[in-house]
Amino acid sequence: MKNIVVVILNYLAYWETEKCVTSIKDKRLKISNIVIVDNSSGNESYKVLSKKYAKMENIKILRTHRNYGFAKGNNIGICYARNVLGA
Numbered sequence: 001m002k003n004i005v006v007v008i009l010n011y012l013a014y015w016e017t018e019k020c021v022t023s024i025k026d027k028r029l030k031i032s033n034i035v036i037v038d039n040s041s042g043n044e045s046y047k048v049l050s051k052k053y054a055k056m057e058n059i060k061i062l063r064t065h066r067n068y069g070f071a072k073g074n075n076i077g078i079c080y081a082r083n084v085l086g087a
Helices: 014-026 045-052 069-083
Strands: 005-010 033-038 059-063
Touching: 005 014, 005 069, 014 033, 014 045, 033 045, 033 069, 045 059, 059 069
Parallel strands: 005 033, 033 059
Antiparallel strands: none
16 A cells, blocks of 8 residues: 655645545545644644644654745655655
């Protein structure tokens, strides 16, 4: 079975990220993990997402310490998915 991982980039809009995760989970796709990369949001996004998904082992929350932009933010999540989760 393939190890499929979804990467979601979050910047400031944690409520949209929550909706995205819910949508993915509702579809019951064969996804092993979800990686959320908080791209150095200047609000409570990382804290809210970390607390909400703390007990869900298949959802990983990463945090960058500066905003790397869309492409590099996603690449950080992809590298984690490949190197740590074996996607």
